[in-house]
Amino acid sequence: MGERTLEIDRVSKRFGDVVALDSVTFEVLPGELFGFVGSNGAGKTTTMRIVLGVLGADAGEVRFDGTPIAHETRTRIGYMPEERGLYPKMKVLDQLVYLAQLHGMPANDAHRSAESWLERLGLGDRRKDEVQKLSLGNQQRVQLAAALVHEPEVLVLDEPFSGLDPIAVDVMSEVLREKAATGVPVIFSSHQLELVERLCDRVGIIRSGRIVACGSVGRLTAGAAARLTVVAPAAPPGWAATLPGVRVVDENGDGTLLELAPGTDDQVVLAAALATGPVHEFTRAHPSLTELFRNAVTEGAAK
Structure with missing residues (x-):
């Protein structure tokens, strides 16, 4: 595999008697936007948590840049969870600076990056607001900024578009395209399939913990x-x-x-x-x- 590829290799996970993932295998290439789609409960979030290393796999391995995911690799990942994880009473800018430093960024760089992403995402004038005072769409933008602020080398986004208005969807789409253009592998899950079709280079469809289709939309539909x-x-x-x-x-x-x-x-x-x-x-x-x-x-x- 080429460097900076995210590889999910025969990953399996059980919760008691329930098989959540059954030998899930796919890769996200450098500079690729990969859409991960499936019904609720199909295994998308479980896969993403294993990719991030917050959940252990029962079998199989996740590698980035040829190396199994460990704490050091984890700091290079930008993650946006489906359940938004911001501190409601913390000010937007302070929160982003704190998260960037948590990922190992020096204070000055963290500040500069946080300011830059807030401007880019149209939140410059909300930097001093508490997160809980923002609309849900703006909280979503802050959550994206939190995934990007430490300049990650791989992006893993769980339902990043849910609850966004069309303008915010356009901004987020543009940002993801830009990140991919710098060689970052980007994987995101979404229920908005038209959006996935428009944005993604390749798509993986998961059903009951198994990948049932994987490839470009053109290739997957060619035989249909x-x-x-x-x-x-x-x-x-x-x-x-x-x-x-x-x-x-x-x-x-x-x-x-x-x-x-x-x-x-x-x-x-x-x-x-x-x-x-x-x-x-x-x-x-x-x-x-x-x-x-x-x-x-x-x-x-x-x-």
Whole structure:
């Protein structure tokens, strides 16, 4: 593995009789945004806590830069927990400086970095406020600043976008892209799959403690059935029902939604549509990450 890669290698974890993680394996490459998605209870937070070293694995290993995660490595990780962990009565700036020093930053550097991140995240004028006086969205921004203030070499973020307004989502997305561009591996979990699809280089889908799919969204959807939307106003009902490799998903006054089996020639569908009269729309789309996720989770459940 290349240097600065975060490797999760056959990690397993049980809580009593419950298998929380079953030989989970994936890596996050330097400069990569990796989206980690799964239903509640699938194992995302457990994985992240093991990556951070706050929870021990029963089997397997987590390595960063080729070295197993230990206390020294941990100080190089920026972590944003799902349960926000800020001191409510502490002032924003004091809190960030304190956390940076806790990660081994000298006082002057800690101060400079804290000021810089507060400005970057639009919180400069709130630096003297107590955390509890901030809106939830602004508390979230402080929590992100807390993960970034010590200039970490790897970022692990659990649901960083939950509860953010669209402007804050844009700011956070931009910051994560910037960090990745400097060669930092970034892993984050999110329920907002459109956001994951837009932001991430690769995605891992976890179900019941097992990775059921891992790769770029393009690669994961390439083998899946493509969708076609056809608007042919003169076409009679059922016009596409007998075409080979074609399944009619929905048919109404607005058009026909078809699913094509891999390898099906969409030009045959177009010819059939044109045979009924004019065609106003003929649009092909690969499944979205949301559909892919739904399929991965339900297929996993069926096995």
